[in-house]
Amino acid sequence: MKRPRKVIVIGGGLGGLWSALRVAEAGFQVDLFSLFEVKRSHSACAQGGINACFDTKGERDSIWQHIVDTLKGGAYLANQPPVKSMCEEAPGLIQTFERMGVTFSRTAEGVMDLRLFGGVKNRRTVFAGASTGQQLLYGVDQEVRRQESLGRIQKYEWWEFLSLVLDGRDTCKGVTAMNLRTLEVKSFRADAVILATGGMGQTYGHRSTNSTNSTGAAACRAYRQGAWFANTEFFQFHPTAMLGDDKTRLMSEAARGEGGRIWVPQDPEDRRRPNDIPEQARFYFLEEWFPSYGNTVPRDVASRAIWRVVHEMGLGVDGEDKVYLDLTHLNPGFIEQRLHAILDIYRKFHGSDPVHEPMEIYPSAHYAMGGLWVDFEKDEQTGGLKFGSQRNHATNIPGLYACGECDYGYHGANRLGANSLLSASFSGRVAGESAATYLLGLQDDLLSVPEQYYESEISRQQEINRSLTESHGTENPYSLQRALGNLMSSQVGVVRDNDKLRQALESLKELEQRSMNINLQETSNWSNQGLVFSRQLQEMIRLGQVITASALARDECRGAHYKPAFDLTIPENTYPGDPAYEAYRQAWKRQNEDWLKTTIASAGKDGPTITYQPVDLSVLPPEEPRDYR
Amino acid sequence: MQTSIHNTHFLLRRLHSLLGLLPVGGFLIFHLWENSQSRFGPAHYNEQVVGWLQGLNYLTLLEIFVIALPLLLHAGYGLLILRSGHNEWRRNPWLHHRLYLLQRISGIAILLFLLFHVGWTRIWGIWEPAVKADLFGHMQSILSQPPIFLLYLLGLLLSLIHLCNGLWTMAISWGLTTSVQAQRRWFLFCIALFVLLSAMGLHGMLGFIL
């Protein structure tokens, strides 16, 4: 009898759990790897909600509108067939979550409630109190546990994926992984591997809203073995993150939506406590610069304005990277009721009360639109994905799939709020199904892959461990990460400039050298966290290079990627039909001809090689520029 | 499989709980009422109360099946339960945790008290007709020794804490009280019951010696 075919899933966030579930349900064995108990994955952090068109608010919301919002919001950079399918499948996906037991918030008549989220006109966001991501994650986690109890899924928690095992034809036939307790490196055979290792916000150091494990290291390892990265220059910065030495924490848009005002002291030397600064000595820059929107401008606009005030005008509070987000003028009872979750987080982690004292905030790296490049197959009849195709979510390495935040799929140049829980879940489901199809088509027996491929990969990984534990270098890995974070957020952050990007590339190379000269400060070969971290750090620095090189190559402003030197803005007070506006539209279309293309980064000998790929625009041709007025 | 039938664990636990309340707790309350009759003098106590009791038909059967056996079963299984659980007296200073510990400590204390107490009254009475004939006098002589009085007082209070807190936990275990508010209200009731029964018990003890 032939051995049952097996899939390895790396990552137990929404993406990984969904794909594991679908592979198991297709009748194949799954080995599920995660750095820690899967329930602790970063997906638990998402609070806001998940988009799906249910149109239960009498607004005539439509799936088409969801597609349009997603594509336009992403500045047309996303391939359109997958986006179309994602939006179409969203309601069914949410209902599946509901069946799994997710406690979505309810209306008076007992159906799922919807809320309004940034960048759209209709209420389309399903939510579970203030902990949607947590609830969604737990829902799938439970189903995976059930499959586990049926023997179809085997979990390897506390195992870190280190590398792919590629056979003679460069097909992925397994992985090597390290037990994070014993530090043992082992290889695992599999017919296919799915990477669902989440975001990469930690490349921005503590200036990210991501969990500390969202390093992007795993994806970067696959990249160095030949997988492509795509669109990594697109990184969403959330304008209002509360500051912290350890990490920045998200303060949702709702704070501005409910009337919060952003300001800095007019005099940069003004060191008074914020409540002592009189109204006329404050600079409400958003209200001044964007009179019609004021404080509720979209995320990227707000981030850039804050950047400008702090970096170009030197008006940061206390001379540091921070501005005030002020709620103190609002009725305490009202905001307590409307913004309870945010107030709670701020009080808990900052110790002061935003009802009485303005919050200190700054834009922070939040979501990577880019990630591992993945394929798709279009269904000519529907214009969406061809479901069941083994090409969907396949990377350029045969047998390797990617899903969740670590792929680049659905958000183009900018992500719509509440669309990433959707893309993580949907892509996980699709990747699981594709991998199952791929397995069905396989001819060879896994056991026929010679052992030497696995052994040589193990020894390569052990060698890296040895070089780190035995190195008596001078560099402290944690200080290096701080340097990396500072570098990335100041030079490759909200606002970009080619000279600075070039400098950053140099500095990153230097950092890479330094990261080869690390002193772990400990020799223990049991749960040595320094070793694990240092290995991830080296990947983060390399990933930083990919991001920077991609950003350097793209000379335009699109979505979250902003280079003022190439800015193209809608002339003020002009609307479609006006000659000035139409001239702008023509310029915008020319820009699209040059730059509406997917950035592909592949690992070259000395750094990333950047090439481009056309975008599939078959659903909604780019005729209308993004216009939030 | 119907766990509750095929696996004795649950039924035994519930039996333990029930025994604590019904025969054992019930007997205690009755017993304290019985003792409280001491106030009306030796004659009334010896003849009307004890005499009436001793005159009941099938008394021995009642004593064995309503008092001794339930008590021994409850105590025996209680000792088994005591083996689970950790002693973390100093760590969690909250009221109900203290009571949880007291429930266990008092269980053992009651057992010791009963050995002494029943031995010196009921059991001794079997060999010594004088004791049986004048229980009032017997109790009077014992209780007028201060150390023994104190011992009784302690036995009484611990038994009542055990009973009343047991009543409180029972209400949760059986699902009578679910919400925090309900549990608090029931707790107040249990405290009131404790005060009432303590007064009744003390009253009975004093009745012998005053």
Place this chain on the structure above:
Amino acid sequence: MKTIQFQIRRQDDPYSPPYWESFSIPFRKGHNVVSALMVIRENPVTREGRRVDPVAWEFNCMEEVCGACSMVINGLPRQACSTLVDNLDQPIRLEPLSKFPVIRDLMVDRSRIFTDLKRVRAWIEIDGAWNIHRGAPRVSPEAWKENYLYSRCMSCGCCMEVCPQYGEDQTFVGPATLAAVRLMNAHPTGSYHKTQRLHAIMAEGGLSDCGNAQNCVRVCPKQIPLTTAIGELGREVTLQMLRDLFGKSE
């Protein structure tokens, strides 16, 4: 110079004996315990000036939603990431959770929580994770409100840490796992398999092993009404017992 003092209970691996070490870091406003530990790991020198191995601990979300960073801080189990140093008495004593096997320093192995969740079948039995073109039955906002309270349990282990009935040598599944049964039974379709779950918690280590010490509800960082769940389950199993004893047989 103002400093922050720590005493940390350390253990090199599961088999070696524990020992204490003291550290002191420069004062900075707004430190939480995780951010302070990060400072220590960058320069792991004890107060006596001895260079030691960095302290190992678990953390992840830094927002009190992942449940990774539970440890005993000044005697109470809490999430280290949301415990502000400014609110603690010094020296701050950090210990690993005592109810789980120590892996290293402040890191423990909580896998048992997940094994127990399997034991009580804490999931909804769905036909499969595909679209069946209809959702689950409706849920009233009132029922939602109650269920939502329970759905936030992040398996952090704090409630188990203080439960006197929970421990490595005990079979009791602990309050959080019981609350999971309560939540699953309340789901409209989850209730179809209610009896199985109730039977699971009527066995050894189940509901009746709770001694109503009610410490659990005092420490839960998510304010999950664990003792209410225990009471409600008490009612359910009482009825289940009556059904088993006097109802029609399965």
